[in-house]
Amino acid sequence: MASAQPQCSIVGQGAIGLLAASRLQLAGWAVDLWLRQPNPLRIDFHPLQGPGQSLNFAACQRPAELLFIPVKAYAALPCLQQLQPLLQPGTQIVISHNGMPDLATLQRHVTVNQGLWFLSTSQAAMRTATGVRHTGAGSSVLAALNDTALSSQPKVEPWLNTALGPLTITADIQPALWRKLAINAAINPLTAIHGINNGALAAAEFQAQLEAIVSEVCVVAAAEGMHLPLAETLQQVQQVIAATAANYSSMLQDVRVGRRTELAAITGYIVNTAARHGLAVPANQALWQALASTA
Ligand SMILES: NC(=O)C1=CN([C@@H]2O[C@H](COP(=O)(O)OP(=O)(O)OC[C@H]3O[C@@H](n4cnc5c(N)ncnc54)[C@H](OP(=O)(O)O)[C@@H]3O)[C@@H](O)[C@H]2O)C=CC1
Ligand SMILES: CC(C)(CO)C(=O)C(=O)O
Structure with missing residues:
Protein backbone atom coordinates (compact mmCIF):
# COMPACT_ATOMS: atom_id res chain seq x y z
CA MET A 1 0.00 0.00 0.00
CA ASP A 172 8.77 27.34 25.16
CA ILE A 173 9.93 23.82 25.98
CA GLN A 174 11.59 24.79 29.29
CA PRO A 175 8.57 24.27 31.61
CA ALA A 176 7.94 20.82 30.08
CA LEU A 177 11.62 19.92 30.44
CA TRP A 178 11.65 20.86 34.12
CA ARG A 179 8.41 18.98 34.80
CA LYS A 180 9.82 15.87 33.11
CA LEU A 181 13.14 16.32 34.91
CA ALA A 182 11.29 16.29 38.26
CA ILE A 183 9.40 13.15 37.22
CA ASN A 184 12.54 11.31 36.13
CA ALA A 185 14.58 12.53 39.12
CA ALA A 186 11.92 11.04 41.39
CA ILE A 187 11.12 7.79 39.58
CA ASN A 188 14.23 6.64 37.72
CA PRO A 189 16.98 6.52 40.40
CA LEU A 190 14.71 5.04 43.09
CA THR A 191 13.40 2.30 40.81
CA ALA A 192 16.96 1.59 39.63
CA ILE A 193 18.33 1.34 43.18
CA HIS A 194 15.51 -0.87 44.47
CA GLY A 195 14.97 -2.92 41.30
CA ILE A 196 11.22 -2.25 41.31
CA ASN A 197 8.61 -1.22 38.75
CA ASN A 198 7.31 2.35 38.71
CA GLY A 199 4.06 1.36 40.46
CA ALA A 200 5.93 0.12 43.54
CA LEU A 201 6.82 3.76 44.31
CA ALA A 202 3.19 4.34 45.34
CA ALA A 203 3.95 2.49 48.60
CA ALA A 204 3.92 4.57 51.80
CA GLU A 205 7.60 3.85 52.51
CA PHE A 206 8.71 5.94 49.47
CA GLN A 207 6.55 9.02 49.98
CA ALA A 208 8.91 11.08 52.19
CA GLN A 209 11.86 10.41 49.87
CA LEU A 210 9.82 11.28 46.76
CA GLU A 211 8.76 14.56 48.37
CA ALA A 212 12.34 15.41 49.39
CA ILE A 213 13.66 14.74 45.86
CA VAL A 214 10.90 16.73 44.15
CA SER A 215 11.04 19.67 46.55
CA GLU A 216 14.79 19.99 45.88
CA VAL A 217 14.11 20.01 42.12
CA CYS A 218 11.54 22.78 42.66
CA VAL A 219 14.06 24.87 44.64
CA VAL A 220 16.75 24.42 41.97
CA ALA A 221 14.22 25.25 39.24
CA ALA A 222 13.30 28.47 41.09
CA ALA A 223 16.99 29.43 41.27
CA GLU A 224 17.04 29.03 37.47
CA GLY A 225 13.99 31.28 37.11
CA MET A 226 11.52 28.42 36.55
CA HIS A 227 8.42 28.29 38.76
CA LEU A 228 7.67 24.64 39.51
CA PRO A 229 4.93 24.43 42.16
CA LEU A 230 5.71 21.61 44.61
CA ALA A 231 2.18 20.26 45.18
CA GLU A 232 1.37 20.20 41.46
CA THR A 233 4.72 18.62 40.56
CA LEU A 234 4.35 15.92 43.22
CA GLN A 235 0.87 15.21 41.88
CA GLN A 236 2.31 14.82 38.35
CA VAL A 237 4.92 12.40 39.69
CA GLN A 238 2.15 10.34 41.31
CA GLN A 239 0.13 10.42 38.08
CA VAL A 240 3.08 9.06 36.08
CA ILE A 241 3.73 6.40 38.75
CA ALA A 242 0.10 5.28 38.37
CA ALA A 243 -0.02 5.54 34.56
CA THR A 244 3.24 3.59 34.13
CA ALA A 245 2.82 1.28 37.13
CA ALA A 246 3.74 -1.87 35.21
CA ASN A 247 6.76 -0.28 33.55
CA TYR A 248 10.38 -0.70 34.57
CA SER A 249 11.99 2.73 34.20
CA SER A 250 14.54 3.26 31.45
CA MET A 251 17.21 3.71 34.14
CA LEU A 252 16.42 0.37 35.76
CA GLN A 253 16.41 -1.27 32.31
CA ASP A 254 19.88 0.20 31.70
CA VAL A 255 21.22 -0.93 35.08
CA ARG A 256 19.90 -4.45 34.52
CA VAL A 257 21.80 -4.89 31.26
CA GLY A 258 24.91 -3.00 32.44
CA ARG A 259 24.34 -0.06 30.06
CA ARG A 260 25.32 3.50 30.88
CA THR A 261 22.42 5.36 32.53
CA GLU A 262 21.16 8.94 32.05
CA LEU A 263 21.92 9.76 35.69
CA ALA A 264 24.25 12.61 34.67
CA ALA A 265 21.52 14.37 32.65
CA ILE A 266 18.88 13.86 35.37
CA THR A 267 20.18 13.75 38.98
CA GLY A 268 23.62 15.02 37.95
CA TYR A 269 22.05 18.06 36.31
CA ILE A 270 20.15 18.86 39.51
CA VAL A 271 23.20 18.37 41.76
CA ASN A 272 25.47 20.47 39.52
CA THR A 273 22.92 23.25 39.03
CA ALA A 274 22.29 23.35 42.79
CA ALA A 275 26.06 23.65 43.40
CA ARG A 276 26.23 26.61 40.99
CA HIS A 277 23.61 28.37 43.09
CA GLY A 278 25.12 27.33 46.44
CA LEU A 279 22.06 25.17 47.25
CA ALA A 280 22.11 21.94 49.25
CA VAL A 281 20.23 19.00 47.65
CA PRO A 282 20.94 16.08 50.01
CA ALA A 283 18.20 13.78 48.70
CA ASN A 284 19.41 14.05 45.09
CA GLN A 285 23.06 13.99 46.19
CA ALA A 286 22.44 10.64 47.92
CA LEU A 287 20.91 9.19 44.71
CA TRP A 288 23.81 10.57 42.68
CA GLN A 289 26.31 8.85 44.99
CA ALA A 290 24.38 5.57 45.07
CA LEU A 291 24.30 5.31 41.26
CA ALA A 292 27.45 7.25 40.27
CA SER A 293 29.10 4.16 38.80
CA THR A 294 26.28 3.86 36.23
CA ALA A 295 26.55 7.42 34.83
N1 LIG B 1 11.69 3.64 27.67
C1 LIG B 1 10.77 4.47 28.16
O1 LIG B 1 9.71 4.06 28.64
C2 LIG B 1 10.99 5.95 28.09
C3 LIG B 1 12.19 6.48 27.64
N2 LIG B 1 12.32 7.84 27.54
C4 LIG B 1 13.58 8.42 27.09
O2 LIG B 1 13.66 8.32 25.67
C5 LIG B 1 15.04 8.18 25.27
C6 LIG B 1 15.19 6.90 24.48
O3 LIG B 1 14.83 5.84 25.36
P1 LIG B 1 14.94 4.31 24.97
O4 LIG B 1 14.22 4.08 23.69
O5 LIG B 1 14.49 3.56 26.15
O6 LIG B 1 16.53 4.22 24.75
P2 LIG B 1 17.44 3.10 24.08
O7 LIG B 1 18.84 3.38 24.48
O8 LIG B 1 16.84 1.77 24.35
O9 LIG B 1 17.28 3.36 22.52
C7 LIG B 1 18.10 4.18 21.77
C8 LIG B 1 18.47 3.40 20.52
O10 LIG B 1 19.17 4.27 19.65
C9 LIG B 1 20.37 3.62 19.21
N3 LIG B 1 21.34 4.61 18.84
C10 LIG B 1 21.88 5.61 19.58
N4 LIG B 1 22.73 6.34 18.82
C11 LIG B 1 22.73 5.76 17.59
C12 LIG B 1 23.42 6.05 16.38
N5 LIG B 1 24.25 7.08 16.29
N6 LIG B 1 23.19 5.26 15.30
C13 LIG B 1 22.34 4.22 15.38
N7 LIG B 1 21.65 3.90 16.50
C14 LIG B 1 21.85 4.67 17.59
C15 LIG B 1 20.78 2.78 20.41
O11 LIG B 1 21.69 1.79 20.00
P3 LIG B 1 22.78 1.21 21.05
O12 LIG B 1 21.98 0.56 22.14
O13 LIG B 1 23.58 0.30 20.19
O14 LIG B 1 23.55 2.41 21.55
C16 LIG B 1 19.40 2.22 20.81
O15 LIG B 1 19.03 1.17 19.95
C17 LIG B 1 15.84 8.18 26.59
O16 LIG B 1 16.27 9.47 26.89
C18 LIG B 1 14.83 7.73 27.61
O17 LIG B 1 15.15 8.16 28.92
C19 LIG B 1 11.29 8.68 27.78
C20 LIG B 1 10.09 8.20 28.21
C21 LIG B 1 9.88 6.81 28.48
C1 LIG C 1 7.99 8.13 32.22
C2 LIG C 1 9.05 7.14 32.69
C3 LIG C 1 9.29 7.29 34.17
C4 LIG C 1 8.44 5.82 32.39
O1 LIG C 1 9.08 4.76 32.99
C5 LIG C 1 10.33 7.42 31.97
O2 LIG C 1 10.49 8.49 31.43
C6 LIG C 1 11.49 6.50 31.99
O3 LIG C 1 11.34 5.33 32.28
O4 LIG C 1 12.59 6.99 31.70
Whole structure:
Protein backbone atom coordinates (compact mmCIF):
# COMPACT_ATOMS: atom_id res chain seq x y z
CA MET A 1 0.00 0.00 0.00
CA ALA A 2 1.51 3.36 -0.97
CA SER A 3 1.72 5.82 1.90
CA ALA A 4 0.13 9.26 1.55
CA GLN A 5 2.46 10.70 4.17
CA PRO A 6 6.09 11.68 3.72
CA GLN A 7 8.77 9.08 4.43
CA CYS A 8 10.30 9.26 7.91
CA SER A 9 13.34 7.72 9.55
CA ILE A 10 13.89 6.83 13.19
CA VAL A 11 17.26 6.29 14.82
CA GLY A 12 17.97 3.03 16.60
CA GLN A 13 15.96 0.12 17.87
CA GLY A 14 15.25 1.37 21.37
CA ALA A 15 11.94 1.23 23.22
CA ILE A 16 10.72 4.73 22.31
CA GLY A 17 11.97 4.54 18.71
CA LEU A 18 10.30 1.19 18.06
CA LEU A 19 7.09 2.31 19.75
CA ALA A 20 7.00 5.38 17.49
CA ALA A 21 7.94 3.36 14.40
CA SER A 22 5.25 0.74 15.07
CA ARG A 23 2.48 3.26 15.65
CA LEU A 24 3.48 5.14 12.50
CA GLN A 25 3.64 2.04 10.31
CA LEU A 26 0.28 0.80 11.58
CA ALA A 27 -1.22 4.21 10.73
CA GLY A 28 0.07 3.94 7.15
CA TRP A 29 3.25 5.98 7.35
CA ALA A 30 6.38 4.91 5.44
CA VAL A 31 8.97 4.54 8.16
CA ASP A 32 12.47 3.11 8.16
CA LEU A 33 15.17 2.83 10.80
CA TRP A 34 18.70 4.18 11.02
CA LEU A 35 20.48 1.19 12.53
CA ARG A 36 24.02 0.23 13.45
CA GLN A 37 23.78 -2.57 10.86
CA PRO A 38 22.28 -2.68 7.31
CA ASN A 39 19.73 -5.50 7.70
CA PRO A 40 15.94 -5.01 7.94
CA LEU A 41 14.41 -5.50 11.36
CA ARG A 42 11.42 -7.71 12.11
CA ILE A 43 9.85 -7.02 15.50
CA ASP A 44 6.86 -8.00 17.61
CA PHE A 45 4.87 -4.96 18.66
CA HIS A 46 2.61 -5.25 21.70
CA PRO A 47 0.23 -2.28 21.99
CA LEU A 48 -1.33 -1.21 25.30
CA GLN A 49 -4.46 -3.11 24.35
CA GLY A 50 -5.21 -5.78 21.82
CA PRO A 51 -3.10 -8.47 20.20
CA GLY A 52 0.56 -8.13 19.30
CA GLN A 53 1.69 -8.14 15.68
CA SER A 54 4.84 -8.63 13.66
CA LEU A 55 6.17 -5.63 11.78
CA ASN A 56 9.06 -5.20 9.35
CA PHE A 57 11.27 -2.14 9.02
CA ALA A 58 13.90 -1.46 6.38
CA ALA A 59 17.28 -0.16 7.51
CA CYS A 60 17.86 3.15 5.74
CA GLN A 61 21.13 4.11 4.08
CA ARG A 62 20.35 7.80 4.27
CA PRO A 63 17.83 9.35 6.69
CA ALA A 64 14.58 10.71 5.23
CA GLU A 65 13.47 14.34 5.41
CA LEU A 66 11.61 13.67 8.66
CA LEU A 67 14.15 12.34 11.14
CA PHE A 68 13.38 11.30 14.72
CA ILE A 69 16.30 10.81 17.13
CA PRO A 70 14.97 9.16 20.33
CA VAL A 71 18.23 8.19 22.00
CA LYS A 72 19.81 8.49 25.42
CA ALA A 73 20.78 12.03 26.53
CA TYR A 74 24.49 11.31 26.10
CA ALA A 75 23.96 9.89 22.57
CA ALA A 76 21.99 12.79 21.04
CA LEU A 77 24.82 15.10 20.02
CA PRO A 78 27.14 12.31 18.76
CA CYS A 79 24.21 10.95 16.70
CA LEU A 80 23.42 14.37 15.19
CA GLN A 81 27.10 14.87 14.34
CA GLN A 82 27.31 11.41 12.76
CA LEU A 83 24.18 11.88 10.63
CA GLN A 84 24.75 15.51 9.64
CA PRO A 85 26.81 14.74 6.46
CA LEU A 86 24.02 12.39 5.25
CA LEU A 87 21.03 14.67 5.81
CA GLN A 88 18.93 16.00 2.95
CA PRO A 89 18.42 19.76 2.64
CA GLY A 90 15.31 20.81 4.57
CA THR A 91 15.41 17.85 6.95
CA GLN A 92 13.24 18.21 10.06
CA ILE A 93 15.22 16.79 12.97
CA VAL A 94 13.38 15.88 16.17
CA ILE A 95 15.48 15.01 19.19
CA SER A 96 13.93 13.34 22.22
CA HIS A 97 15.45 12.21 25.48
CA ASN A 98 15.02 12.36 29.22
CA GLY A 99 17.22 14.61 31.32
CA MET A 100 18.02 18.24 30.61
CA PRO A 101 19.20 18.74 27.01
CA ASP A 102 21.91 21.20 26.03
CA LEU A 103 19.71 22.95 23.46
CA ALA A 104 22.26 25.66 22.61
CA THR A 105 24.83 23.05 21.58
CA LEU A 106 22.30 21.07 19.54
CA GLN A 107 21.21 24.29 17.79
CA ARG A 108 24.80 24.95 16.74
CA HIS A 109 24.92 21.58 14.96
CA VAL A 110 22.12 22.20 12.44
CA THR A 111 22.17 24.36 9.32
CA VAL A 112 19.73 27.21 8.58
CA ASN A 113 17.82 24.92 6.18
CA GLN A 114 17.23 22.25 8.81
CA GLY A 115 14.36 22.39 11.27
CA LEU A 116 15.32 21.43 14.83
CA TRP A 117 12.74 20.26 17.36
CA PHE A 118 12.77 18.80 20.86
CA LEU A 119 10.13 16.35 22.04
CA SER A 120 9.59 15.34 25.65
CA THR A 121 7.46 12.22 26.09
CA SER A 122 5.81 10.46 29.00
CA GLN A 123 4.81 7.49 26.86
CA ALA A 124 6.34 4.36 28.37
CA ALA A 125 7.72 1.38 26.47
CA MET A 126 9.95 -1.61 27.09
CA ARG A 127 12.15 -3.65 24.81
CA THR A 128 11.28 -7.34 24.81
CA ALA A 129 13.44 -10.19 23.52
CA THR A 130 11.79 -9.83 20.10
CA GLY A 131 10.50 -6.27 19.90
CA VAL A 132 8.73 -3.67 21.99
CA ARG A 133 5.84 -3.41 24.41
CA HIS A 134 3.86 -0.20 24.99
CA THR A 135 3.68 -0.21 28.78
CA GLY A 136 2.17 3.13 29.77
CA ALA A 137 -0.20 5.64 28.18
CA GLY A 138 1.41 9.07 28.15
CA SER A 139 1.60 12.19 26.04
CA SER A 140 4.28 14.33 24.43
CA VAL A 141 5.26 17.97 24.28
CA LEU A 142 6.97 19.34 21.18
CA ALA A 143 8.75 22.65 20.57
CA ALA A 144 10.42 24.17 17.53
CA LEU A 145 13.98 25.23 18.30
CA ASN A 146 14.59 27.35 15.18
CA ASP A 147 12.71 29.33 12.53
CA THR A 148 12.96 26.60 9.87
CA ALA A 149 11.19 24.23 12.22
CA LEU A 150 8.43 26.75 12.92
CA SER A 151 7.58 27.07 9.23
CA SER A 152 7.33 23.25 8.89
CA GLN A 153 4.93 22.65 11.75
CA PRO A 154 2.06 21.44 9.48
CA LYS A 155 4.34 18.64 8.22
CA VAL A 156 5.82 17.68 11.58
CA GLU A 157 2.79 17.84 13.87
CA PRO A 158 0.69 14.99 12.37
CA TRP A 159 3.79 12.80 12.17
CA LEU A 160 4.67 13.07 15.86
CA ASN A 161 1.05 13.06 16.95
CA THR A 162 0.76 9.63 15.33
CA ALA A 163 4.12 8.46 16.68
CA LEU A 164 3.90 9.51 20.33
CA GLY A 165 0.79 11.66 20.73
CA PRO A 166 -1.40 13.05 22.08
CA LEU A 167 0.87 15.93 21.28
CA THR A 168 0.98 19.46 22.68
CA ILE A 169 2.96 22.05 20.77
CA THR A 170 4.58 24.72 22.88
CA ALA A 171 6.59 27.85 22.07
CA ASP A 172 8.77 27.34 25.16
CA ILE A 173 9.93 23.82 25.98
CA GLN A 174 11.59 24.79 29.29
CA PRO A 175 8.57 24.27 31.61
CA ALA A 176 7.94 20.82 30.08
CA LEU A 177 11.62 19.92 30.44
CA TRP A 178 11.65 20.86 34.12
CA ARG A 179 8.41 18.98 34.80
CA LYS A 180 9.82 15.87 33.11
CA LEU A 181 13.14 16.32 34.91
CA ALA A 182 11.29 16.29 38.26
CA ILE A 183 9.40 13.15 37.22
CA ASN A 184 12.54 11.31 36.13
CA ALA A 185 14.58 12.53 39.12
CA ALA A 186 11.92 11.04 41.39
CA ILE A 187 11.12 7.79 39.58
CA ASN A 188 14.23 6.64 37.72
CA PRO A 189 16.98 6.52 40.40
CA LEU A 190 14.71 5.04 43.09
CA THR A 191 13.40 2.30 40.81
CA ALA A 192 16.96 1.59 39.63
CA ILE A 193 18.33 1.34 43.18
CA HIS A 194 15.51 -0.87 44.47
CA GLY A 195 14.97 -2.92 41.30
CA ILE A 196 11.22 -2.25 41.31
CA ASN A 197 8.61 -1.22 38.75
CA ASN A 198 7.31 2.35 38.71
CA GLY A 199 4.06 1.36 40.46
CA ALA A 200 5.93 0.12 43.54
CA LEU A 201 6.82 3.76 44.31
CA ALA A 202 3.19 4.34 45.34
CA ALA A 203 3.95 2.49 48.60
CA ALA A 204 3.92 4.57 51.80
CA GLU A 205 7.60 3.85 52.51
CA PHE A 206 8.71 5.94 49.47
CA GLN A 207 6.55 9.02 49.98
CA ALA A 208 8.91 11.08 52.19
CA GLN A 209 11.86 10.41 49.87
CA LEU A 210 9.82 11.28 46.76
CA GLU A 211 8.76 14.56 48.37
CA ALA A 212 12.34 15.41 49.39
CA ILE A 213 13.66 14.74 45.86
CA VAL A 214 10.90 16.73 44.15
CA SER A 215 11.04 19.67 46.55
CA GLU A 216 14.79 19.99 45.88
CA VAL A 217 14.11 20.01 42.12
CA CYS A 218 11.54 22.78 42.66
CA VAL A 219 14.06 24.87 44.64
CA VAL A 220 16.75 24.42 41.97
CA ALA A 221 14.22 25.25 39.24
CA ALA A 222 13.30 28.47 41.09
CA ALA A 223 16.99 29.43 41.27
CA GLU A 224 17.04 29.03 37.47
CA GLY A 225 13.99 31.28 37.11
CA MET A 226 11.52 28.42 36.55
CA HIS A 227 8.42 28.29 38.76
CA LEU A 228 7.67 24.64 39.51
CA PRO A 229 4.93 24.43 42.16
CA LEU A 230 5.71 21.61 44.61
CA ALA A 231 2.18 20.26 45.18
CA GLU A 232 1.37 20.20 41.46
CA THR A 233 4.72 18.62 40.56
CA LEU A 234 4.35 15.92 43.22
CA GLN A 235 0.87 15.21 41.88
CA GLN A 236 2.31 14.82 38.35
CA VAL A 237 4.92 12.40 39.69
CA GLN A 238 2.15 10.34 41.31
CA GLN A 239 0.13 10.42 38.08
CA VAL A 240 3.08 9.06 36.08
CA ILE A 241 3.73 6.40 38.75
CA ALA A 242 0.10 5.28 38.37
CA ALA A 243 -0.02 5.54 34.56
CA THR A 244 3.24 3.59 34.13
CA ALA A 245 2.82 1.28 37.13
CA ALA A 246 3.74 -1.87 35.21
CA ASN A 247 6.76 -0.28 33.55
CA TYR A 248 10.38 -0.70 34.57
CA SER A 249 11.99 2.73 34.20
CA SER A 250 14.54 3.26 31.45
CA MET A 251 17.21 3.71 34.14
CA LEU A 252 16.42 0.37 35.76
CA GLN A 253 16.41 -1.27 32.31
CA ASP A 254 19.88 0.20 31.70
CA VAL A 255 21.22 -0.93 35.08
CA ARG A 256 19.90 -4.45 34.52
CA VAL A 257 21.80 -4.89 31.26
CA GLY A 258 24.91 -3.00 32.44
CA ARG A 259 24.34 -0.06 30.06
CA ARG A 260 25.32 3.50 30.88
CA THR A 261 22.42 5.36 32.53
CA GLU A 262 21.16 8.94 32.05
CA LEU A 263 21.92 9.76 35.69
CA ALA A 264 24.25 12.61 34.67
CA ALA A 265 21.52 14.37 32.65
CA ILE A 266 18.88 13.86 35.37
CA THR A 267 20.18 13.75 38.98
CA GLY A 268 23.62 15.02 37.95
CA TYR A 269 22.05 18.06 36.31
CA ILE A 270 20.15 18.86 39.51
CA VAL A 271 23.20 18.37 41.76
CA ASN A 272 25.47 20.47 39.52
CA THR A 273 22.92 23.25 39.03
CA ALA A 274 22.29 23.35 42.79
CA ALA A 275 26.06 23.65 43.40
CA ARG A 276 26.23 26.61 40.99
CA HIS A 277 23.61 28.37 43.09
CA GLY A 278 25.12 27.33 46.44
CA LEU A 279 22.06 25.17 47.25
CA ALA A 280 22.11 21.94 49.25
CA VAL A 281 20.23 19.00 47.65
CA PRO A 282 20.94 16.08 50.01
CA ALA A 283 18.20 13.78 48.70
CA ASN A 284 19.41 14.05 45.09
CA GLN A 285 23.06 13.99 46.19
CA ALA A 286 22.44 10.64 47.92
CA LEU A 287 20.91 9.19 44.71
CA TRP A 288 23.81 10.57 42.68
CA GLN A 289 26.31 8.85 44.99
CA ALA A 290 24.38 5.57 45.07
CA LEU A 291 24.30 5.31 41.26
CA ALA A 292 27.45 7.25 40.27
CA SER A 293 29.10 4.16 38.80
CA THR A 294 26.28 3.86 36.23
CA ALA A 295 26.55 7.42 34.83
N1 LIG B 1 11.69 3.64 27.67
C1 LIG B 1 10.77 4.47 28.16
O1 LIG B 1 9.71 4.06 28.64
C2 LIG B 1 10.99 5.95 28.09
C3 LIG B 1 12.19 6.48 27.64
N2 LIG B 1 12.32 7.84 27.54
C4 LIG B 1 13.58 8.42 27.09
O2 LIG B 1 13.66 8.32 25.67
C5 LIG B 1 15.04 8.18 25.27
C6 LIG B 1 15.19 6.90 24.48
O3 LIG B 1 14.83 5.84 25.36
P1 LIG B 1 14.94 4.31 24.97
O4 LIG B 1 14.22 4.08 23.69
O5 LIG B 1 14.49 3.56 26.15
O6 LIG B 1 16.53 4.22 24.75
P2 LIG B 1 17.44 3.10 24.08
O7 LIG B 1 18.84 3.38 24.48
O8 LIG B 1 16.84 1.77 24.35
O9 LIG B 1 17.28 3.36 22.52
C7 LIG B 1 18.10 4.18 21.77
C8 LIG B 1 18.47 3.40 20.52
O10 LIG B 1 19.17 4.27 19.65
C9 LIG B 1 20.37 3.62 19.21
N3 LIG B 1 21.34 4.61 18.84
C10 LIG B 1 21.88 5.61 19.58
N4 LIG B 1 22.73 6.34 18.82
C11 LIG B 1 22.73 5.76 17.59
C12 LIG B 1 23.42 6.05 16.38
N5 LIG B 1 24.25 7.08 16.29
N6 LIG B 1 23.19 5.26 15.30
C13 LIG B 1 22.34 4.22 15.38
N7 LIG B 1 21.65 3.90 16.50
C14 LIG B 1 21.85 4.67 17.59
C15 LIG B 1 20.78 2.78 20.41
O11 LIG B 1 21.69 1.79 20.00
P3 LIG B 1 22.78 1.21 21.05
O12 LIG B 1 21.98 0.56 22.14
O13 LIG B 1 23.58 0.30 20.19
O14 LIG B 1 23.55 2.41 21.55
C16 LIG B 1 19.40 2.22 20.81
O15 LIG B 1 19.03 1.17 19.95
C17 LIG B 1 15.84 8.18 26.59
O16 LIG B 1 16.27 9.47 26.89
C18 LIG B 1 14.83 7.73 27.61
O17 LIG B 1 15.15 8.16 28.92
C19 LIG B 1 11.29 8.68 27.78
C20 LIG B 1 10.09 8.20 28.21
C21 LIG B 1 9.88 6.81 28.48
C1 LIG C 1 7.99 8.13 32.22
C2 LIG C 1 9.05 7.14 32.69
C3 LIG C 1 9.29 7.29 34.17
C4 LIG C 1 8.44 5.82 32.39
O1 LIG C 1 9.08 4.76 32.99
C5 LIG C 1 10.33 7.42 31.97
O2 LIG C 1 10.49 8.49 31.43
C6 LIG C 1 11.49 6.50 31.99
O3 LIG C 1 11.34 5.33 32.28
O4 LIG C 1 12.59 6.99 31.70
